[in-house]
Amino acid sequence: MDEMIKDFLGEVGESLADLDVQVVELETNPNSPELIDNIFRVMHTIKGTSGFLGLDRLGQLTHRAENLVDLYRQGATVTSDGVTLILQTLDAVKDLIDEIYKNEGKEPAGDDAILHDLLDDMATKIQRKQELEASGHEVAPEELLPQATAEEPAGKDNRTPDKSDAETSATKEALPAKPRNDPASQTVRTSVSQLNHLMDTVGELVLVRNRIQQVSRDPQQGDLNEAVRSLSHIVTELQEGVMKTRMQPIEATFNAYTRTVRDLAKSLNKKIELYLEGEDTEVDRQVLELIKDPLTHMIRNCADHALEGPDERLALGKPEVGKIRLRAMHEGGHIIIQIQDDGKGISVDRVSRKALEKGLVTTEQLATMTPNRIRSLIFHAGFSTADNVTTISGRGVGMDVVRNNIEKIGGTIAVESQEGKGTTFTIKIPLTLAILSTFICGVGDERFAIPQMAVQEIVSTRHENNAYSIDHVKDTPLLRLRGTLYPLIDLSEICGLPKKTGDTILVCTIGAESFGIVVDEVYDVQEIVVKPLSKALRDTRIYSGNTILGDGSAIMIIDPVALFSAFGVPSNVADRSQLDPTDDEVAKDIVKMVVFRAGGDTPKAVHLSIVSRIEKVDTQEIYKGHDGRFLLKYRDTLMPVLCPSGYDIDRSHSQQTIIVFTDENRALGLAVEKIERISDTPVMLDVTSEVEGIIGNAIIDGQATEIHDVSYYLDKGLGGWYRSRDQRVDTSNLSVLVVDDSQFFRNVLQSSVASRGYEVETAMNGDEAISKMRGRKFDVLVSDIEMPGMNGLDLIAHIRKKGPLQDISAVAISSHETDEDKRRGYDAGFDEYLTKTDRDSIFEFLNAALEKKMGKFAQ
């Protein structure tokens, strides 16, 4: 295609997309000169250029539209019919442009006579009205109807262009010059295929980087480390940069819905207003393309089924105008899109009835389901809530198609609704399709990648832990975790691979469904470049693509959605009503984590209880001390500042974010790139880490996150300094037994208590504690209350009554601390009852126990 035509079409496409919104605005704000000018200008430009390029149909059409808009510019009243007509013309222009694209720059043959007539008629009508008004006549409506229209437009054709040409060039000049010359805001056009190619190449680069990273882990390659780290840094930056070029604000897509909603409201005789939020959220254009249709469908649904007509709304005491709110935002590496309406809401009764009718669920199953879970049944194949299929949203397409489309791009969709109040659909999609964060899992001798987005948490059944168990219902194994039962899909069984341990379960949630995938091992979290499946592999059902790992091997990427639909709930356990959630008392350990970024791709987090504050300080105030440590002048004192590995003080910014920890009157800063959020999360430590300073990895808000060990930093930053100065007595004389069913807390407590020199052992429940205490002597027992099996209260009662170590100093640590809880704790035999996160008091207790012990020795 001619380069010039291509450029022209690209430009026109953009202006037209903008115009759609403006024309709709025109209706609410009919005589805004600015709007009319804009519309006129676009029409005029298209007309002018298409004439030059020999695109006659396009020229004719825009010429007529321009005439009409010109009349509006001169003061004619914009009617609703006029807006409709302009919209129709714009549609025709868009169709034409599409055709020209497909035809390699040539205009298709065709006839726009009807539209020409309509436009001309409207123009004539207005002109006649103006003339009559000028001569003081009252206008009868019939008189406005055009009579001899055939001649007039033909005659006008010859003279109008010159006139309006002259006029618009004037308009153009009069417009304030946009600050186009600012080099920073200048843009270039580039083809999508070129960007895709660039993206692919960067993808390859990421793979090579991963590979080199792998090699550099070999301790013999010490010198390589530094170089690899900077390579990694550059590649990450490059990757982000290239990804950004493919990013587009969601604005254009959102704006198009203004028109959709307007047309829908008109044809449905409803009053609907669309509110947009977060239009500047940037999304990969490939993702944008793929979510357009599902979104359109859902908006149609909102307008057609969810929102009531104006009378009904008034009768219900609602505002006459129905609201649809479309909102986009970024959240932890994903994009969230919400579609919210203030309509009827989804009736649980109706969904239930329909689901029963279609045999999707049984009455017993329904009885155990929460209202929103029942509503999620609308995503099931073949389900359609509207009793009558209408032309607006019917089309035999249901929400299952929407769900499929979203899941195809690795996204999820959920629904929440309140009857009579409205419905919110929440779509979560990955930022980009090209690069995927995955868990590399081992099954037999093979490895598979499982997208991290679907995985809620990873449970290892290797070490006995009563927070979960494997139950059997009719011989089918199920994972019981915090009172919920999950069906299990065993990859080694499905794939016919030998099972090694089968003791690692990835708990996945997709829409309303939750299930576990059983693998032998989780090796790593890796960003992978998704490569499409060849035709020979496309019918294998359970994969979404393949990729090349750092070590050069090709591996398959599991598609959890497809896996679940192929091997999901075994029919004999589909009835979840028999699953009694009795062990609710094994309360979740909800902890607050500060999630932050500091180099690398993985977010990091520290436990909030040990953070005393988060501050921004002047970068200049941080300088390197004589021993190589960073020091910050901080309120008349010097505070050591550390950087997590892979991150350095960012001298290019004037301010540096610091997380400040305090510990026994000493403060320490941790320099970070930025604070993402503070998250309430039930932390399950998934992969324990061998790396110093990192406790392990956990899923926080659906994302794999490195949990950093503050005791390590404290130790490193404050060194033996505090130990030698502040610790009058040798803490290693005190032996402590920490009992907690949460691996996370065990690790946190163990490392922080050990970092002060105490001798620590851990047990994961009461039984294990007792057997450990039988084996050796401990001075202090630090025990959680809520534990499966023998809980903390039972444990201390048992010890006080029957031993072993009947007179041990015992402190209860719990997340529940009402007076009643405390009283029960003291009654059972604890010496102290503290909050889990109150480290200072826990250490005070240990210190007191130590002094007491040393005192005893002294006597």
Place this chain on the structure above:
Amino acid sequence: MTIELTDTPKSTYVIFALGEYQFGIDDVHAVRDIVRGLKITPVPLASKEVMGVLNLRSRIITVIDAKKILDIAGPPPDPETARHIVIERDGEAYALVVDRVSEVKTLPDETLDTLPRSIPEVWRRCSKCIHKLDGQILVILDLARLMDFLDKNTEDDL
């Protein structure tokens, strides 16, 4: 250097063995590469013809067991002698695993013959013709039709 003066029509073939049979591919240009000894990652649940995937210079290639397509029984290819013939189909790369690649050879079209009736139906479907060489039959395969099983698989799915 000898210059062929005769203009007897002739063609070049990649000749390889599957079990005890000799096959040839006349579309030499379609063969992108002949490699060996690459690590194959098995793909569970794939159709029987698929042996797995491998990484050839950062490209993922689907590995096809040619013997499975042609219903030739026998042990799995010996990694020592087996070769992967890399071909393209609709922009996707496939590697056909064969037991041995003997040579790339130019043969005169004179020795060409039509397919004898006795050859198995699957072979007939995937072959063009045969060459008779020293009492041995060399079956010339039609690459496109050999790979047709891919379309068949999808149709079965529908």
